[in-house]
Amino acid sequence: MADMVTAEAGGSVLAARYVARMAVGDLTPDSGQARVVAALAALEQRIAARRLARKTSALGWLFARREDTVPRVRGLYIHGAVGRGKTMLVDLFYECVAVRKRKRRAHFHEFMADVHARIFQVRADMKTGKIKDGDPIALVAAALYEEAWLLCFDEFHVTDIADAMILGRLFEKLFDLGVVIVATSNVAPQDLYKGGLNRALFLPFIGMIEEHMEVVRIDSPTDYRMEKLGGARIWYVPAAYESMADVDREMDKVWHRIAGIDGGAPATLVSAGRTIPVPRAGGGAARFSFHDLCGVPLGASDYLRLARAYHTLVIDHIPRLDQDRRNEAKRFITLIDELYEKGVKLVASAEAEPETLYTGTEGAEAFEWARTVSRLHEMRSEEYIARPHGRGDSEASGDTTGLVET
Structure with missing residues (x-):
């Protein structure tokens, strides 16, 4: 060859x-x-x-x-x-x-x-x-x-x-x-x-x-997307490993399978006139920490930009979220909604399984979290992984936010 x-x-x-x-x-x-x-x-x-x-x-x-x-x-x-x-x-x-x-x-x-x-x-x-x-x-x-x-x-x-x-x-x-x-x-x-x-x-x-x-x-x-993610663990929690360091090593392995041996390179996206740093991008995928995406003031249009730009997102270190971190929880809910609608594949490490990740009991987030949990589980299925990127459950919309710059 x-x-x-x-x-x-x-x-x-x-x-x-x-x-x-x-x-x-x-x-x-x-x-x-x-x-x-x-x-x-x-x-x-x-x-x-x-x-x-x-x-x-x-x-x-x-x-x-x-x-x-x-x-x-x-x-x-x-x-x-x-x-x-x-x-x-x-x-x-x-x-x-x-x-x-x-x-x-x-x-x-x-x-x-x-x-x-x-x-x-x-x-x-x-x-x-x-x-x-x-x-x-x-x-x-x-x-x-x-x-x-x-x-x-x-x-x-x-x-x-x-x-x-x-x-x-x-x-x-x-x-x-x-x-x-x-x-x-x-x-x-x-x-x-x-x-x-x-x-x-x-x-x-x-x-x-x-x-x-x-x-x-x-x-x-060969459908290399299915080959790289099909059958692989998608949601990594410390309970399944001896330490968080072991989780990080497994996440690195998955990332290199997706992005290549060199692990990609930094990139940027432009959304509504502002720049979103992408710590690592390669092979049509991007890797972020939870803080990169939900610890900063990003909104639905920014997450839509990410969903359109990358077929796979790898997110490290999703923490347990309580009532005091409801803003981060709300951003995470919005992020998952946009990724799900556009068929973006998700690989993540977190402190717990989705059901117990958010402990808040007040506000809309407490009710919306159930939808997020359901979507996170569906996004781990082979049926979801086989879905085309960019359209999700419906045809691509006429959204006109931003411009990809790589």
Whole structure:
């Protein structure tokens, strides 16, 4: 398998790192992933050639902002079932590709939330005369291009008619400017916005994707999410071990199974204009202490941001909560509600089982805790672990909070 990846991907940094991770046992040989690695490695090299063409052009300094002076690069649309490693591979590509500044990695829903906010602001500025009349979508596309000419999206799906109506015009402008797009999705392009209102108006956008992006299906037979979490302990308590130090060691083992041998890296999320530090993120998962999430003034919109950004959360050291810590209990209840609704997987260490974790008897939290206990138990089931991320019990909402920045 390593030879196949190396042979197909030449001198790619991404391919070399993928092979290295297989060599140390961090990744399992997978023919479906190997095909996607080869496609991403080829894109990596096309992007490198484009950057070289810009640098070596005799008039490169003069045409530095003119994309017609360098070769256009087709992006990549990767689709396949959940848990096959799509996010991990695009994360690896994003880390390895020879673009240092003008690149952006975002959850697709959050990218569209940002686009809607920008369009709203441009229209407001036009009304006040701050900006001359024009096409708001074209102006937003130009601003996005100035910030990044390589866009990497996770969980590309369309359920909102407002998004559907904007996408064609927006992406046409982005592609015309020379923006390169890499996206992951659970569905093929032909199935985007399937059954949506006025879908016929959306079909030209599908053709645009197929023209400007190579479409690759990941045919991996293994659901790695189930392999990593299926059958594993999800809720760790000291009573099952000799000490809390033993619990911490077990949590570290689970985290490395999810995030990789290197344990990921710090990251940030932006929610409603403020930054949420993420102590460790990797493999589409994030790790926090209980205090990081519930000991600080975060709210439902912040927890929704987390739920959309990560398919798994690992939370350390959930304490017993009494009446004096009802604010923390309330935040934890809200956090679990958002994770549950979006199908986020949870691994946690706590001082006790859910039933006895909260001892308060007054206020709404005392009544709401019963729902939290029920959800925590369901989130430990294989049926829950097999649920897709991002939709939970219902279709993704039209929430427009924040923007993922990693």
